[in-house]
Amino acid sequence: MRPRIVCPSAEGDFTELFAAEPLRSRLAAIGEVGLAPDVPDEAELVRRVAGADVVLLATHLPDEALLAAAGRLRLVSFTGTGAASYVNLDLARELGVTVTNVTHYGDQAVAELTLALMLAAARDVPAGDRAVRAGQWAGWSGRELAGSRLAVLGFGGIGRVVARLGVALGMRVGAWDKVTDPQAMAAAGVEPLGWAQAFDADVVSVHLPLTDETRGMITTAELDLLRPGSILVNTARGEILEPGALAARLARGDVRAALDVFDPEPLRPDDPLLTVPGTVLTPHLGFRTPAALARMAEGAVGNVEAFLSGVPRNVVV
Incomplete structure:
Protein backbone atom coordinates (compact mmCIF):
# COMPACT_ATOMS: atom_id res chain seq x y z
CA MET A 1 0.00 0.00 0.00
CA ARG A 2 1.38 3.39 -1.01
CA PRO A 3 1.96 5.81 1.85
CA ARG A 4 -0.43 8.72 2.30
CA ILE A 5 1.50 12.02 2.20
CA VAL A 6 -0.41 15.11 3.33
CA CYS A 7 0.24 18.79 3.81
CA PRO A 8 -2.70 19.40 6.17
CA SER A 9 -2.75 23.21 6.08
CA ALA A 10 -2.22 25.85 3.41
CA GLU A 11 -0.62 28.12 6.00
CA GLY A 12 2.57 29.68 4.68
CA ASP A 13 1.64 29.02 1.03
CA PHE A 14 3.60 25.77 1.00
CA THR A 15 0.80 23.79 -0.66
CA GLU A 16 1.35 25.94 -3.75
CA LEU A 17 5.04 25.03 -3.76
CA PHE A 18 4.34 21.32 -3.27
CA ALA A 19 1.65 21.43 -5.98
CA ALA A 20 4.07 22.90 -8.53
CA GLU A 21 6.41 20.84 -10.67
CA PRO A 22 8.73 19.13 -10.13
CA LEU A 23 7.84 18.66 -6.44
CA ARG A 24 4.31 17.41 -7.13
CA SER A 25 5.57 14.67 -9.46
CA ARG A 26 8.30 13.68 -7.02
CA LEU A 27 5.75 13.28 -4.23
CA ALA A 28 3.29 11.44 -6.47
CA ALA A 29 6.02 8.99 -7.41
CA ILE A 30 6.37 7.83 -3.81
CA GLY A 31 2.86 8.07 -2.38
CA GLU A 32 -0.72 9.29 -2.49
CA VAL A 33 -0.62 13.05 -2.07
CA GLY A 34 -3.14 15.28 -0.30
CA LEU A 35 -2.52 19.03 -0.29
CA ALA A 36 -4.80 21.18 1.82
CA PRO A 37 -6.69 23.92 -0.04
CA ASP A 38 -7.18 25.99 3.11
CA VAL A 39 -6.11 26.68 6.68
CA PRO A 40 -8.32 24.39 8.78
CA ASP A 41 -9.48 24.71 12.34
CA GLU A 42 -7.79 22.45 14.86
CA ALA A 43 -10.39 19.69 14.67
CA GLU A 44 -10.05 19.44 10.89
CA LEU A 45 -6.27 19.59 11.13
CA VAL A 46 -6.35 16.64 13.53
CA ARG A 47 -8.61 14.72 11.13
CA ARG A 48 -6.29 15.29 8.18
CA VAL A 49 -3.19 14.25 10.09
CA ALA A 50 -4.91 11.15 11.48
CA GLY A 51 -5.16 9.70 7.97
CA ALA A 52 -1.53 10.25 7.02
CA ASP A 53 1.64 8.21 6.98
CA VAL A 54 3.75 11.29 6.23
CA VAL A 55 2.99 14.91 7.10
CA LEU A 56 4.59 17.87 5.38
CA LEU A 57 4.31 20.39 8.19
CA ALA A 58 4.34 24.17 7.91
CA THR A 59 2.22 24.99 10.95
CA HIS A 60 1.85 24.08 14.62
CA LEU A 61 0.96 20.40 15.10
CA GLY A 71 0.22 3.75 14.95
CA ARG A 72 0.02 5.06 11.38
CA LEU A 73 2.02 8.28 11.19
CA ARG A 74 5.68 7.56 10.46
CA LEU A 75 7.23 10.89 9.51
CA VAL A 76 6.72 14.60 10.10
CA SER A 77 8.79 16.49 7.54
CA PHE A 78 8.97 19.98 8.98
CA THR A 79 9.42 22.79 6.47
CA GLY A 80 11.95 24.71 8.51
CA THR A 81 14.69 24.42 11.09
CA GLY A 82 13.13 24.97 14.53
CA LEU A 113 16.86 41.05 6.84
CA THR A 114 19.13 41.26 9.88
CA LEU A 115 21.21 43.87 8.08
CA ALA A 116 18.07 45.73 7.03
CA LEU A 117 16.86 45.81 10.64
CA MET A 118 20.23 47.08 11.87
CA LEU A 119 20.16 49.91 9.36
CA ALA A 120 16.50 50.70 10.01
CA ALA A 121 17.14 50.97 13.75
CA ALA A 122 20.38 52.91 13.36
CA ARG A 123 18.74 55.57 11.17
CA ASP A 124 15.18 55.22 12.54
CA VAL A 125 13.82 54.53 9.07
CA PRO A 126 10.25 53.67 10.23
CA ALA A 127 9.90 57.04 12.01
CA GLY A 128 11.17 58.81 8.90
CA ASP A 129 8.61 57.05 6.75
CA ARG A 130 5.80 57.98 9.14
CA ALA A 131 6.95 61.59 9.30
CA VAL A 132 7.01 62.08 5.54
CA ARG A 133 3.58 60.50 5.14
CA ALA A 134 2.27 62.88 7.82
CA GLY A 135 3.59 65.91 5.95
CA GLN A 136 6.50 66.52 8.31
CA TRP A 137 9.99 67.45 7.14
CA ALA A 138 12.03 67.68 10.33
CA GLY A 139 15.08 65.44 10.20
CA TRP A 140 17.14 63.95 12.99
CA SER A 141 20.58 62.45 13.42
CA GLY A 142 21.13 58.73 13.09
CA ARG A 143 24.29 56.71 13.45
CA GLU A 144 26.71 55.12 11.01
CA LEU A 145 27.41 51.44 11.43
CA ALA A 146 30.83 51.51 9.79
CA GLY A 147 33.47 51.45 12.52
CA SER A 148 31.01 50.32 15.19
CA ARG A 149 31.22 46.98 16.99
CA LEU A 150 28.92 44.12 15.98
CA ALA A 151 28.56 41.08 18.24
CA VAL A 152 27.04 38.00 16.61
CA LEU A 153 25.51 35.49 19.04
CA GLY A 154 25.66 32.12 17.28
CA PHE A 155 28.21 31.47 14.56
CA GLY A 156 26.20 29.01 12.50
CA GLY A 157 25.02 29.44 8.92
CA ILE A 158 23.07 32.67 9.42
CA GLY A 159 25.52 34.13 11.92
CA ARG A 160 28.41 33.65 9.52
CA VAL A 161 26.61 35.46 6.72
CA VAL A 162 25.69 38.30 9.11
CA ALA A 163 29.33 38.53 10.18
CA ARG A 164 30.42 38.70 6.55
CA LEU A 165 27.92 41.47 5.82
CA GLY A 166 29.07 43.35 8.91
CA VAL A 167 32.70 43.14 7.82
CA ALA A 168 31.74 44.34 4.33
CA LEU A 169 29.97 47.31 5.90
CA GLY A 170 33.14 48.23 7.78
CA MET A 171 32.00 47.07 11.22
CA ARG A 172 34.34 45.51 13.78
CA VAL A 173 32.81 42.06 14.16
CA GLY A 174 33.04 39.62 17.04
CA ALA A 175 31.10 36.42 17.69
CA TRP A 176 30.13 34.12 20.54
CA ASP A 177 29.21 30.49 20.03
CA LYS A 178 28.86 27.54 22.38
CA VAL A 179 31.46 25.73 20.30
CA THR A 180 34.11 28.25 19.29
CA ASP A 181 35.79 27.74 15.92
CA PRO A 182 38.75 30.16 16.08
CA GLN A 183 40.01 29.23 12.63
CA ALA A 184 36.66 29.86 10.95
CA MET A 185 36.25 33.11 12.86
CA VAL A 204 24.16 42.67 19.27
CA SER A 205 22.58 40.28 16.77
CA VAL A 206 20.97 37.02 17.95
CA HIS A 207 21.33 33.89 15.79
CA LEU A 208 21.07 31.08 18.34
CA PRO A 209 18.92 27.98 17.76
CA LEU A 210 16.02 27.50 20.15
CA THR A 211 16.81 24.59 22.47
CA ASP A 212 16.13 23.79 26.11
CA GLU A 213 19.54 25.32 26.85
CA THR A 214 18.99 28.58 24.94
CA ARG A 215 15.37 29.17 25.98
CA GLY A 216 15.42 32.30 28.14
CA MET A 217 19.22 32.42 27.84
CA ILE A 218 19.32 36.20 27.38
CA THR A 219 18.14 37.53 30.72
CA THR A 220 17.85 40.87 32.47
CA ALA A 221 21.48 40.45 33.52
CA GLU A 222 22.69 40.34 29.91
CA LEU A 223 20.41 43.17 28.80
CA ASP A 224 21.73 45.34 31.62
CA LEU A 225 25.18 44.99 30.02
CA LEU A 226 24.02 46.75 26.83
CA ARG A 227 25.75 50.08 26.44
CA PRO A 228 23.57 53.23 25.98
CA GLY A 229 22.76 53.77 22.32
CA SER A 230 23.24 50.12 21.37
CA ILE A 231 20.89 48.06 19.20
CA LEU A 232 19.70 44.51 19.86
CA VAL A 233 18.60 42.60 16.76
CA ASN A 234 16.75 39.28 17.02
CA THR A 235 15.92 37.27 13.92
CA ALA A 236 16.30 33.89 15.68
CA ARG A 237 13.49 33.08 18.15
CA GLY A 238 11.67 35.27 20.64
CA GLU A 239 11.85 32.57 23.30
CA ILE A 240 15.63 32.98 23.56
CA LEU A 241 14.99 36.15 25.59
CA GLU A 242 13.70 35.99 29.14
CA PRO A 243 9.99 36.91 29.01
CA GLY A 244 9.43 40.60 29.68
CA ALA A 245 13.12 41.40 30.10
CA LEU A 246 13.61 43.21 26.79
CA ALA A 247 10.52 45.40 27.17
CA ALA A 248 11.71 46.41 30.64
CA ARG A 249 15.16 47.30 29.29
CA LEU A 250 13.72 49.29 26.39
CA ALA A 251 11.46 51.21 28.74
CA ARG A 252 14.56 52.93 30.10
CA GLY A 253 14.85 54.63 26.70
CA ASP A 254 18.60 54.34 26.11
CA VAL A 255 18.79 51.31 23.77
CA ARG A 256 16.94 50.19 20.65
CA ALA A 257 15.71 46.81 19.41
CA ALA A 258 14.95 45.53 15.93
CA LEU A 259 12.90 42.33 16.10
CA ASP A 260 11.52 39.85 13.59
CA VAL A 261 10.60 37.18 16.16
CA PHE A 262 8.52 37.24 19.32
CA ASP A 263 7.07 35.14 22.11
CA PRO A 264 4.23 34.54 21.50
CA GLU A 265 3.59 35.02 17.80
CA PRO A 266 1.68 36.96 16.71
CA LEU A 267 2.13 39.64 19.33
CA ARG A 268 -0.81 40.22 21.63
CA PRO A 269 -2.41 43.68 21.29
CA ASP A 270 -1.28 44.57 24.83
CA ASP A 271 2.33 43.45 24.40
CA PRO A 272 4.58 46.22 25.76
CA LEU A 273 6.94 45.84 22.79
CA LEU A 274 4.29 47.60 20.73
CA THR A 275 4.51 50.76 22.81
CA VAL A 276 7.98 51.00 24.35
CA PRO A 277 10.30 53.44 22.59
CA GLY A 278 13.05 52.46 20.20
CA THR A 279 11.67 49.42 18.39
CA VAL A 280 11.56 48.29 14.77
CA LEU A 281 9.24 45.30 14.38
CA THR A 282 8.60 42.92 11.48
CA PRO A 283 6.27 39.84 11.41
CA HIS A 284 8.73 36.90 11.29
CA LEU A 285 9.49 37.36 7.62
CA GLY A 286 13.25 36.79 7.67
CA PHE A 287 13.11 33.57 5.67
CA ARG A 288 10.37 34.72 3.32
CA THR A 289 11.95 35.18 -0.08
CA PRO A 290 10.97 33.12 -3.14
CA ALA A 291 14.45 31.58 -3.34
CA ALA A 292 14.54 30.60 0.35
CA LEU A 293 11.01 29.18 0.30
CA ALA A 294 11.85 27.11 -2.78
CA ARG A 295 14.94 25.72 -1.04
CA MET A 296 12.85 24.95 2.04
CA ALA A 297 10.17 23.07 0.07
CA GLU A 298 12.82 21.17 -1.88
CA GLY A 299 14.50 20.15 1.37
CA ALA A 300 11.25 18.97 2.96
CA VAL A 301 10.36 16.82 -0.05
CA GLY A 302 13.91 15.46 -0.20
CA ASN A 303 13.59 14.45 3.45
CA VAL A 311 18.03 6.35 4.51
CA PRO A 312 16.49 9.16 6.60
CA ARG A 313 18.36 12.44 6.77
CA ASN A 314 18.11 15.66 8.80
CA VAL A 315 16.51 13.72 11.66
CA VAL A 316 15.56 15.75 14.73
CA VAL A 317 13.99 12.80 16.56
Missing part, protein backbone atom coordinates in the same frame (compact mmCIF):
# COMPACT_ATOMS: atom_id res chain seq x y z
CA PRO A 62 -1.29 19.88 18.13
CA ASP A 63 -0.54 16.96 20.43
CA GLU A 64 -4.05 15.73 19.66
CA ALA A 65 -3.05 15.30 16.02
CA LEU A 66 -0.02 13.19 16.93
CA LEU A 67 -2.12 11.06 19.25
CA ALA A 68 -4.88 10.66 16.67
CA ALA A 69 -2.33 9.45 14.12
CA ALA A 70 -0.55 7.09 16.53
CA ALA A 83 10.83 21.95 14.65
CA ALA A 84 10.70 22.07 18.45
CA SER A 85 8.59 25.22 18.26
CA TYR A 86 5.92 23.43 16.22
CA VAL A 87 5.99 19.76 17.22
CA ASN A 88 6.07 18.09 20.64
CA LEU A 89 9.32 16.21 20.03
CA ASP A 90 9.10 14.18 23.23
CA LEU A 91 5.62 12.95 22.28
CA ALA A 92 6.74 12.20 18.73
CA ARG A 93 9.65 10.13 20.07
CA GLU A 94 7.33 8.28 22.44
CA LEU A 95 4.96 7.44 19.58
CA GLY A 96 7.76 6.36 17.27
CA VAL A 97 7.27 9.22 14.82
CA THR A 98 10.39 10.52 13.06
CA VAL A 99 10.69 14.31 12.74
CA THR A 100 13.02 15.90 10.18
CA ASN A 101 13.88 19.51 9.44
CA VAL A 102 15.49 21.67 6.76
CA THR A 103 18.60 23.68 7.51
CA HIS A 104 20.49 26.52 5.81
CA TYR A 105 17.71 27.24 3.30
CA GLY A 106 17.32 30.79 4.63
CA ASP A 107 20.83 31.74 5.70
CA GLN A 108 21.18 34.52 3.14
CA ALA A 109 17.57 35.72 3.41
CA VAL A 110 17.60 35.99 7.21
CA ALA A 111 21.03 37.59 7.24
CA GLU A 112 19.93 40.23 4.74
CA ALA A 186 39.76 34.27 11.98
CA ALA A 187 39.18 33.44 8.31
CA ALA A 188 36.04 35.58 8.39
CA GLY A 189 37.77 38.49 10.12
CA VAL A 190 35.78 37.85 13.31
CA GLU A 191 37.04 38.05 16.89
CA PRO A 192 35.94 35.32 19.36
CA LEU A 193 34.00 36.83 22.27
CA GLY A 194 33.04 35.71 25.74
CA TRP A 195 29.34 35.61 26.60
CA ALA A 196 29.23 38.74 28.76
CA GLN A 197 31.74 40.49 26.50
CA ALA A 198 29.37 40.08 23.54
CA PHE A 199 26.81 42.42 25.11
CA ASP A 200 29.32 45.26 25.29
CA ALA A 201 28.86 46.13 21.62
CA ASP A 202 27.12 48.75 19.50
CA VAL A 203 24.97 46.10 17.82
CA VAL A 304 10.41 12.48 2.63
CA GLU A 305 12.12 10.72 -0.29
CA ALA A 306 15.13 9.84 1.86
CA PHE A 307 12.98 8.51 4.71
CA LEU A 308 10.79 6.36 2.48
CA SER A 309 13.86 4.95 0.74
CA GLY A 310 15.22 3.81 4.09
Whole structure:
Protein backbone atom coordinates (compact mmCIF):
# COMPACT_ATOMS: atom_id res chain seq x y z
CA MET A 1 0.00 0.00 0.00
CA ARG A 2 1.38 3.39 -1.01
CA PRO A 3 1.96 5.81 1.85
CA ARG A 4 -0.43 8.72 2.30
CA ILE A 5 1.50 12.02 2.20
CA VAL A 6 -0.41 15.11 3.33
CA CYS A 7 0.24 18.79 3.81
CA PRO A 8 -2.70 19.40 6.17
CA SER A 9 -2.75 23.21 6.08
CA ALA A 10 -2.22 25.85 3.41
CA GLU A 11 -0.62 28.12 6.00
CA GLY A 12 2.57 29.68 4.68
CA ASP A 13 1.64 29.02 1.03
CA PHE A 14 3.60 25.77 1.00
CA THR A 15 0.80 23.79 -0.66
CA GLU A 16 1.35 25.94 -3.75
CA LEU A 17 5.04 25.03 -3.76
CA PHE A 18 4.34 21.32 -3.27
CA ALA A 19 1.65 21.43 -5.98
CA ALA A 20 4.07 22.90 -8.53
CA GLU A 21 6.41 20.84 -10.67
CA PRO A 22 8.73 19.13 -10.13
CA LEU A 23 7.84 18.66 -6.44
CA ARG A 24 4.31 17.41 -7.13
CA SER A 25 5.57 14.67 -9.46
CA ARG A 26 8.30 13.68 -7.02
CA LEU A 27 5.75 13.28 -4.23
CA ALA A 28 3.29 11.44 -6.47
CA ALA A 29 6.02 8.99 -7.41
CA ILE A 30 6.37 7.83 -3.81
CA GLY A 31 2.86 8.07 -2.38
CA GLU A 32 -0.72 9.29 -2.49
CA VAL A 33 -0.62 13.05 -2.07
CA GLY A 34 -3.14 15.28 -0.30
CA LEU A 35 -2.52 19.03 -0.29
CA ALA A 36 -4.80 21.18 1.82
CA PRO A 37 -6.69 23.92 -0.04
CA ASP A 38 -7.18 25.99 3.11
CA VAL A 39 -6.11 26.68 6.68
CA PRO A 40 -8.32 24.39 8.78
CA ASP A 41 -9.48 24.71 12.34
CA GLU A 42 -7.79 22.45 14.86
CA ALA A 43 -10.39 19.69 14.67
CA GLU A 44 -10.05 19.44 10.89
CA LEU A 45 -6.27 19.59 11.13
CA VAL A 46 -6.35 16.64 13.53
CA ARG A 47 -8.61 14.72 11.13
CA ARG A 48 -6.29 15.29 8.18
CA VAL A 49 -3.19 14.25 10.09
CA ALA A 50 -4.91 11.15 11.48
CA GLY A 51 -5.16 9.70 7.97
CA ALA A 52 -1.53 10.25 7.02
CA ASP A 53 1.64 8.21 6.98
CA VAL A 54 3.75 11.29 6.23
CA VAL A 55 2.99 14.91 7.10
CA LEU A 56 4.59 17.87 5.38
CA LEU A 57 4.31 20.39 8.19
CA ALA A 58 4.34 24.17 7.91
CA THR A 59 2.22 24.99 10.95
CA HIS A 60 1.85 24.08 14.62
CA LEU A 61 0.96 20.40 15.10
CA PRO A 62 -1.29 19.88 18.13
CA ASP A 63 -0.54 16.96 20.43
CA GLU A 64 -4.05 15.73 19.66
CA ALA A 65 -3.05 15.30 16.02
CA LEU A 66 -0.02 13.19 16.93
CA LEU A 67 -2.12 11.06 19.25
CA ALA A 68 -4.88 10.66 16.67
CA ALA A 69 -2.33 9.45 14.12
CA ALA A 70 -0.55 7.09 16.53
CA GLY A 71 0.22 3.75 14.95
CA ARG A 72 0.02 5.06 11.38
CA LEU A 73 2.02 8.28 11.19
CA ARG A 74 5.68 7.56 10.46
CA LEU A 75 7.23 10.89 9.51
CA VAL A 76 6.72 14.60 10.10
CA SER A 77 8.79 16.49 7.54
CA PHE A 78 8.97 19.98 8.98
CA THR A 79 9.42 22.79 6.47
CA GLY A 80 11.95 24.71 8.51
CA THR A 81 14.69 24.42 11.09
CA GLY A 82 13.13 24.97 14.53
CA ALA A 83 10.83 21.95 14.65
CA ALA A 84 10.70 22.07 18.45
CA SER A 85 8.59 25.22 18.26
CA TYR A 86 5.92 23.43 16.22
CA VAL A 87 5.99 19.76 17.22
CA ASN A 88 6.07 18.09 20.64
CA LEU A 89 9.32 16.21 20.03
CA ASP A 90 9.10 14.18 23.23
CA LEU A 91 5.62 12.95 22.28
CA ALA A 92 6.74 12.20 18.73
CA ARG A 93 9.65 10.13 20.07
CA GLU A 94 7.33 8.28 22.44
CA LEU A 95 4.96 7.44 19.58
CA GLY A 96 7.76 6.36 17.27
CA VAL A 97 7.27 9.22 14.82
CA THR A 98 10.39 10.52 13.06
CA VAL A 99 10.69 14.31 12.74
CA THR A 100 13.02 15.90 10.18
CA ASN A 101 13.88 19.51 9.44
CA VAL A 102 15.49 21.67 6.76
CA THR A 103 18.60 23.68 7.51
CA HIS A 104 20.49 26.52 5.81
CA TYR A 105 17.71 27.24 3.30
CA GLY A 106 17.32 30.79 4.63
CA ASP A 107 20.83 31.74 5.70
CA GLN A 108 21.18 34.52 3.14
CA ALA A 109 17.57 35.72 3.41
CA VAL A 110 17.60 35.99 7.21
CA ALA A 111 21.03 37.59 7.24
CA GLU A 112 19.93 40.23 4.74
CA LEU A 113 16.86 41.05 6.84
CA THR A 114 19.13 41.26 9.88
CA LEU A 115 21.21 43.87 8.08
CA ALA A 116 18.07 45.73 7.03
CA LEU A 117 16.86 45.81 10.64
CA MET A 118 20.23 47.08 11.87
CA LEU A 119 20.16 49.91 9.36
CA ALA A 120 16.50 50.70 10.01
CA ALA A 121 17.14 50.97 13.75
CA ALA A 122 20.38 52.91 13.36
CA ARG A 123 18.74 55.57 11.17
CA ASP A 124 15.18 55.22 12.54
CA VAL A 125 13.82 54.53 9.07
CA PRO A 126 10.25 53.67 10.23
CA ALA A 127 9.90 57.04 12.01
CA GLY A 128 11.17 58.81 8.90
CA ASP A 129 8.61 57.05 6.75
CA ARG A 130 5.80 57.98 9.14
CA ALA A 131 6.95 61.59 9.30
CA VAL A 132 7.01 62.08 5.54
CA ARG A 133 3.58 60.50 5.14
CA ALA A 134 2.27 62.88 7.82
CA GLY A 135 3.59 65.91 5.95
CA GLN A 136 6.50 66.52 8.31
CA TRP A 137 9.99 67.45 7.14
CA ALA A 138 12.03 67.68 10.33
CA GLY A 139 15.08 65.44 10.20
CA TRP A 140 17.14 63.95 12.99
CA SER A 141 20.58 62.45 13.42
CA GLY A 142 21.13 58.73 13.09
CA ARG A 143 24.29 56.71 13.45
CA GLU A 144 26.71 55.12 11.01
CA LEU A 145 27.41 51.44 11.43
CA ALA A 146 30.83 51.51 9.79
CA GLY A 147 33.47 51.45 12.52
CA SER A 148 31.01 50.32 15.19
CA ARG A 149 31.22 46.98 16.99
CA LEU A 150 28.92 44.12 15.98
CA ALA A 151 28.56 41.08 18.24
CA VAL A 152 27.04 38.00 16.61
CA LEU A 153 25.51 35.49 19.04
CA GLY A 154 25.66 32.12 17.28
CA PHE A 155 28.21 31.47 14.56
CA GLY A 156 26.20 29.01 12.50
CA GLY A 157 25.02 29.44 8.92
CA ILE A 158 23.07 32.67 9.42
CA GLY A 159 25.52 34.13 11.92
CA ARG A 160 28.41 33.65 9.52
CA VAL A 161 26.61 35.46 6.72
CA VAL A 162 25.69 38.30 9.11
CA ALA A 163 29.33 38.53 10.18
CA ARG A 164 30.42 38.70 6.55
CA LEU A 165 27.92 41.47 5.82
CA GLY A 166 29.07 43.35 8.91
CA VAL A 167 32.70 43.14 7.82
CA ALA A 168 31.74 44.34 4.33
CA LEU A 169 29.97 47.31 5.90
CA GLY A 170 33.14 48.23 7.78
CA MET A 171 32.00 47.07 11.22
CA ARG A 172 34.34 45.51 13.78
CA VAL A 173 32.81 42.06 14.16
CA GLY A 174 33.04 39.62 17.04
CA ALA A 175 31.10 36.42 17.69
CA TRP A 176 30.13 34.12 20.54
CA ASP A 177 29.21 30.49 20.03
CA LYS A 178 28.86 27.54 22.38
CA VAL A 179 31.46 25.73 20.30
CA THR A 180 34.11 28.25 19.29
CA ASP A 181 35.79 27.74 15.92
CA PRO A 182 38.75 30.16 16.08
CA GLN A 183 40.01 29.23 12.63
CA ALA A 184 36.66 29.86 10.95
CA MET A 185 36.25 33.11 12.86
CA ALA A 186 39.76 34.27 11.98
CA ALA A 187 39.18 33.44 8.31
CA ALA A 188 36.04 35.58 8.39
CA GLY A 189 37.77 38.49 10.12
CA VAL A 190 35.78 37.85 13.31
CA GLU A 191 37.04 38.05 16.89
CA PRO A 192 35.94 35.32 19.36
CA LEU A 193 34.00 36.83 22.27
CA GLY A 194 33.04 35.71 25.74
CA TRP A 195 29.34 35.61 26.60
CA ALA A 196 29.23 38.74 28.76
CA GLN A 197 31.74 40.49 26.50
CA ALA A 198 29.37 40.08 23.54
CA PHE A 199 26.81 42.42 25.11
CA ASP A 200 29.32 45.26 25.29
CA ALA A 201 28.86 46.13 21.62
CA ASP A 202 27.12 48.75 19.50
CA VAL A 203 24.97 46.10 17.82
CA VAL A 204 24.16 42.67 19.27
CA SER A 205 22.58 40.28 16.77
CA VAL A 206 20.97 37.02 17.95
CA HIS A 207 21.33 33.89 15.79
CA LEU A 208 21.07 31.08 18.34
CA PRO A 209 18.92 27.98 17.76
CA LEU A 210 16.02 27.50 20.15
CA THR A 211 16.81 24.59 22.47
CA ASP A 212 16.13 23.79 26.11
CA GLU A 213 19.54 25.32 26.85
CA THR A 214 18.99 28.58 24.94
CA ARG A 215 15.37 29.17 25.98
CA GLY A 216 15.42 32.30 28.14
CA MET A 217 19.22 32.42 27.84
CA ILE A 218 19.32 36.20 27.38
CA THR A 219 18.14 37.53 30.72
CA THR A 220 17.85 40.87 32.47
CA ALA A 221 21.48 40.45 33.52
CA GLU A 222 22.69 40.34 29.91
CA LEU A 223 20.41 43.17 28.80
CA ASP A 224 21.73 45.34 31.62
CA LEU A 225 25.18 44.99 30.02
CA LEU A 226 24.02 46.75 26.83
CA ARG A 227 25.75 50.08 26.44
CA PRO A 228 23.57 53.23 25.98
CA GLY A 229 22.76 53.77 22.32
CA SER A 230 23.24 50.12 21.37
CA ILE A 231 20.89 48.06 19.20
CA LEU A 232 19.70 44.51 19.86
CA VAL A 233 18.60 42.60 16.76
CA ASN A 234 16.75 39.28 17.02
CA THR A 235 15.92 37.27 13.92
CA ALA A 236 16.30 33.89 15.68
CA ARG A 237 13.49 33.08 18.15
CA GLY A 238 11.67 35.27 20.64
CA GLU A 239 11.85 32.57 23.30
CA ILE A 240 15.63 32.98 23.56
CA LEU A 241 14.99 36.15 25.59
CA GLU A 242 13.70 35.99 29.14
CA PRO A 243 9.99 36.91 29.01
CA GLY A 244 9.43 40.60 29.68
CA ALA A 245 13.12 41.40 30.10
CA LEU A 246 13.61 43.21 26.79
CA ALA A 247 10.52 45.40 27.17
CA ALA A 248 11.71 46.41 30.64
CA ARG A 249 15.16 47.30 29.29
CA LEU A 250 13.72 49.29 26.39
CA ALA A 251 11.46 51.21 28.74
CA ARG A 252 14.56 52.93 30.10
CA GLY A 253 14.85 54.63 26.70
CA ASP A 254 18.60 54.34 26.11
CA VAL A 255 18.79 51.31 23.77
CA ARG A 256 16.94 50.19 20.65
CA ALA A 257 15.71 46.81 19.41
CA ALA A 258 14.95 45.53 15.93
CA LEU A 259 12.90 42.33 16.10
CA ASP A 260 11.52 39.85 13.59
CA VAL A 261 10.60 37.18 16.16
CA PHE A 262 8.52 37.24 19.32
CA ASP A 263 7.07 35.14 22.11
CA PRO A 264 4.23 34.54 21.50
CA GLU A 265 3.59 35.02 17.80
CA PRO A 266 1.68 36.96 16.71
CA LEU A 267 2.13 39.64 19.33
CA ARG A 268 -0.81 40.22 21.63
CA PRO A 269 -2.41 43.68 21.29
CA ASP A 270 -1.28 44.57 24.83
CA ASP A 271 2.33 43.45 24.40
CA PRO A 272 4.58 46.22 25.76
CA LEU A 273 6.94 45.84 22.79
CA LEU A 274 4.29 47.60 20.73
CA THR A 275 4.51 50.76 22.81
CA VAL A 276 7.98 51.00 24.35
CA PRO A 277 10.30 53.44 22.59
CA GLY A 278 13.05 52.46 20.20
CA THR A 279 11.67 49.42 18.39
CA VAL A 280 11.56 48.29 14.77
CA LEU A 281 9.24 45.30 14.38
CA THR A 282 8.60 42.92 11.48
CA PRO A 283 6.27 39.84 11.41
CA HIS A 284 8.73 36.90 11.29
CA LEU A 285 9.49 37.36 7.62
CA GLY A 286 13.25 36.79 7.67
CA PHE A 287 13.11 33.57 5.67
CA ARG A 288 10.37 34.72 3.32
CA THR A 289 11.95 35.18 -0.08
CA PRO A 290 10.97 33.12 -3.14
CA ALA A 291 14.45 31.58 -3.34
CA ALA A 292 14.54 30.60 0.35
CA LEU A 293 11.01 29.18 0.30
CA ALA A 294 11.85 27.11 -2.78
CA ARG A 295 14.94 25.72 -1.04
CA MET A 296 12.85 24.95 2.04
CA ALA A 297 10.17 23.07 0.07
CA GLU A 298 12.82 21.17 -1.88
CA GLY A 299 14.50 20.15 1.37
CA ALA A 300 11.25 18.97 2.96
CA VAL A 301 10.36 16.82 -0.05
CA GLY A 302 13.91 15.46 -0.20
CA ASN A 303 13.59 14.45 3.45
CA VAL A 304 10.41 12.48 2.63
CA GLU A 305 12.12 10.72 -0.29
CA ALA A 306 15.13 9.84 1.86
CA PHE A 307 12.98 8.51 4.71
CA LEU A 308 10.79 6.36 2.48
CA SER A 309 13.86 4.95 0.74
CA GLY A 310 15.22 3.81 4.09
CA VAL A 311 18.03 6.35 4.51
CA PRO A 312 16.49 9.16 6.60
CA ARG A 313 18.36 12.44 6.77
CA ASN A 314 18.11 15.66 8.80
CA VAL A 315 16.51 13.72 11.66
CA VAL A 316 15.56 15.75 14.73
CA VAL A 317 13.99 12.80 16.56
